Amino acid sequence: MDSQSQKLIEQAQLLQQELQTLMSQKGTFTMELGDVKRALDEIEKTDEKEVYKISGSILIKSDVERVKKDLEEKKELIEVRLSAIEKRESRVKEKIEELKEKLTA
Numbered sequence: 790m791d792s793q794s795q796k797l798i799e800q801a802q803l804l805q806q807e808l809q810t811l812m813s814q815k816g817t818f819t820m821e822l823g824d825v826k827r828a829l830d831e832i833e834k835t836d837e838k839e840v841y842k843i844s845g846s847i848l849i850k851s852d853v854e855r856v857k858k859d860l861e862e863k864k865e866l867i868e869v870r871l872s873a874i875e876k877r878e879s880r881v882k883e884k885i886e887e888l889k890e891k892l893t894a
Contacts, residue, residue: 794892801888804881811878815871822867825860832857 832840832853841848842856 797888797892801885804885808881811874815874818867818871825864829860
């Protein structure tokens with residue numbers, strides 16, 4: 790195996806590791822987004838003016854509208870992060886395919 794092929798294999802391995810990291814992050818954010826959506830659904834169902842939210846290791850009584858606003862902001866942030874991860878994941882997959890083509894050529 791020549792040094793050029795070895796370099797391409799090393800690049801492909803690094804990209805594969807990055808892809809695994811991205812997929813792990815994507816899974817984490819997807820689960821977190823599901824939790825936020827479920828919490829927002831529950832807030833929509835309640836007639837209460839106040840709810841409890843977790844802050845660290847304690848529960849704090851909070852205004853429903855404030856908690857709803859916080860959750861909506863968190864949901865938006867997670868969606869932006871997921872979008873960025875998905876774009877990066879797509880680019881990494883393309884680079885891996887390019888390297889595979891170079892190696893088989």
